[in-house]
Amino acid sequence: MKEFMIIKVKKLRKICLRHLGDILLFLAALLVCFPILLLLTGVVKSSGELREGLAPILSKGEGGIHWNLLPLYPTGEHLLDILFFKPQFHVVFWNSMKITVCILAGQLFLASPMAWGFARFSFPGKKVFFTLYVILMLMPFQVMMLPSYLILNGMNLLDTHLAVILPAMCSTLPVFLMYQGFASIPKECIEAAQIDGADNWQVFFYLGVPLGSGGILSAMVLGYLEYWNMLEQPMTFLRTSAKYPLSLFLPQISMEQAGMVLAASLIMLIPAMFIFFAGQDYLEQGIAVSGLKG
């Protein structure tokens, strides 16, 4: 019996060792998702429980905060409250949506023909333009802040949504991502279509867009996540708080209204999560292309 036990323990240890890597990875994944877990468990807590738990922070008392991972009395009050009794939340939510969707639509319209041009045509200065686009795609906002301000001021667009939308629409990152998708289309395909009498735009719409849809979708997925999270541009170019997007509105809610912060955060998270899970393959493809050039 004893020997049997020893063998069993040894076997167990062997299994553990073999799966040690996986176990560690799972722990890391749990740690990484921990902030989201806190958010999800917090949003269904009652106001009383939140106030009590956060008392050390709110009233500068002694000791640590209390946070039961399983709420005592789960409630949907904060979500209902924000959805039905906070009209200003609806305003900022749709501001965010409008800004993001307009930027992406604009990028589709501007970037995809340009990307096609880089991938398929030869024109004077192509190499210089391409380098320029790569440089602009990597420029941080700090550098482009004053130039954008000058041009927006000149066009009298400050403190309008267009001030945020227009410069982002002309971003060059989507051109680069779509370019990689278009460049991988075999030449023979296009030549065949041309021989059959298709003109430039027909080739683009009927061959380029469907065959290069991977690149276009990665640009859209990466773009959505980027602009839904946009902070610096609205902060600099918008003054009126009724025009703020969610990312600027959320930090303004004070810690005392913890329930509202959590509910608003959750609602902001939902569309991003939806895009993430629906477009994960394209997201990964986009990341790989943006960093390693396909």
Next chain:
Amino acid sequence: MKLVRKWNCILQSKWTFLVPSLTGTFVFAVLPFLEVLRRSFWDDKEKFFSFINYGNLWENEAFRLAVKNTVKFVGVCIPLLLFLSLVFALGLFHSKWMKFLKSALLLPLAVPTAVVVFVWKLIFFKEGFFNMFLGLFSLKPVDWLGGEGAFFVLVISYIWKNMGYTMVLWLAAMADIPKEMLEAAEVDGSSGIQRIYYMVLPSLKPAFYTITIVSFLNSFKVFREAYLVAGSYPPKSMYLLQHLFNNWFVNLELGKISAGGVMMAGVFVLVTLLLQHMWDKSE
């Protein structure tokens, strides 16, 4: 009839593909940037070309602090990020759970920064989880969001957000290693660690350069986390270039911003050209 044909000809020219985007880029980026370049060499008092804006910049204490913090941040974060993400990528490479774990580790990339600010505060406030965790080892609570600890919070939030991204880059590079080669080595009796050390790592070398550069460029986006956690006037250890630019912007010190912006653009152009060189070489 002739007019219609001419119009058609214009519509079909390849320039119709290029002009919309080129116009946008020139109007919203290139031309205003050239104007900023001109302003950076312009002395408002003397109405003449000069280097005075650049001189003012060097003497500015806040600028030096911001540069120092930014350099320090990049110096600490990037090696840490590259190492951690490489370890995870190597672990994931052979794991049965690759798909699931990759999703979990990539998730923070999709989470808007504003959403996790509240949670960051719960974790890093003086009364928060992290100090409670340290308390288990009877360590003294630290005020992570004020003073020197703030830098550490910045590093954590940067790594949290970007680890999945960098890991996907590593995995993409690893996918290019021929499977037959690794299998042959396995048949020849090499251990997993030997294969990683002698085969996987050397073939990742070109990817290593580009991933480093991309991470460097991305590290300038960490301002979001800093701003959302600590506001416009963060503790000294968290004071980054973007804070400085914002403050100058509020005070309309355009000369300083333009000189600072041009200098940063110079650094970025150099780094980008280096990156392009690497890409060309890897082809």
